[in-house]
Amino acid sequence: MRAVEFQEHGGPEVLRIVEAPVPEPGPGQVTVDVVWAGVNFADVKARAAGYRVPALPYRPGLEVSGRIRAVGEGVEGLRTGQEVAALVDGGGYAEVVLAEAATVFVLPGGMDLHTAATLPIVLPTAHALIHEVGRLRAGESVLVHGAAGGIGTVAGQLARAAGAGAVYGVASTDAKAAYALAHGYDEVFSPAAFDRDVRRATGGKGVDLVLDPVGGDTLRRGLEALSVFGRMVSFGNAGGAEPWQAGQSELYAQGRSIGGFSVLALAQSAPDALHALTERAVRAVADGRVTLPVTAEFDLADAAGAHHLVGGRASTGKLLLRVAA
Structure with a gap:
């Protein structure tokens, strides 16, 4: 089978098409014939800086859609030929991927594989940020960093629907x-002035919920843009800064709080909770509350082109790799 991997860290040019053996599922696993693979900033960080890369060579890719090829021992509720989306711990840029059954989701009726490839990371993450962790209530205000990205596009729609x-x-x-x-x-603000713009837009009150994937100084300024009893959810460190810590002096005076979320960490620590979260989130697509726009598609052999676009911070919405017809 064809797959994309890199044998050293560097620019998009280190991505190479290779021939690899087809994996076989072990107990509790399935293999998926991939039709589409999602492209995420985490893939770019893996290639450029070794983010979550245990060893080289490494095959990037965290989310796919396709059809179940084979089912391992002990797997229930999944069968060969079903159309699914899957969250995988690397290896998604390939014609066949190995996935834990707990992170494979059968598509609801009427959902196509193209849409499904956008689901495994973006949709449960956005749902958790707005509902499970952010606990947004009707009438409250929310500020979302990275509003034009895949997660930001969905989070804005979920907030409006809530x-x-x-x-x-x-x-x-x-x-x-x-x-x-x-x-x-x-309204959409610039990164340089968002904290001042929030105060202006809210008459000095601040927002009830801030969703931050950037970290560092951006997280600190976001905390200062919160209202009394406001909540912040950190879900990444895209800025690459050293972690910034908050304690009693930042939180106690106005009853503010900070939460965190990582869909990949949840998949490792509580896969059943992730499965239930994803099922709740998928209903938002199935009933029309959320649309998941794909703004660019690349062939598997041009994964470097997708990485150029994402790494240059020029992309909006969701990018996909076309793996099979």
């Missing part, structure tokens, strides 16, 4: 801001 009183975003370019405004955001 009855948010105001949905604010942060985007790095005018083009990204326009994209976010077209997908449910009321």
Whole structure:
């Protein structure tokens, strides 16, 4: 089978198409004939800086859609030929992938494989940020960093569907801001001035919920943009800064709180909880509350092109690799 891997860290040019043996499922596992694979910033970080890379060579890719090829011993509720989406711990850029059965999700009726490839990371993450961790209530306001990205696109729609009183975003370019405004955001601010803009937009009150994938100083400034009893959810460190810590002096005075979420960590620690979360989140797509726009597609052999776009911070929405017809 064909697969994409890298044997050293570096730019997109280190990605290579290789021939690899077809994996066989062990107990509790399935293999999937991949049709589409999602491209995420985590893949770019893996290639460039070794993020979550245990050893080289390494095959990137965390989410796929396709059809079950084979089922391992002890797997229940899954069978050969079913159309599924799957969250995988690396290896998604390939014609056949190995997945733990607990992170494989049978598609609801009417959902196509193209849409399904956008689900495994973006949808449960956005749902958890708004509902399970962020606990947004009707009438409250939310600020989402990376508003034009895949998670930001869905988080804005979920916030609106939950009855948010105001949905604010942060985007790095005018083009990204326009994209976010077209997908449910009321106002979109620049990274340099978002904290001041939040205070202006809310009459000095601050927002009830901040969703932050950037970390570092951005997280600190976001905490200061919270209202009394406001919540922040950290779900990444895309800025690459040293972790910033908050304690009594930052939280106690106004009853603020900080939570965190990682869909990949949840898959490792509580796969059953992830499965239930994903099923809840998929209902938002099935009933039309959320759409998942794919803004660019690349052939598997041009994974480097997808990485150029994501790594250059020029992408909006969701990017996919076309693996099979």
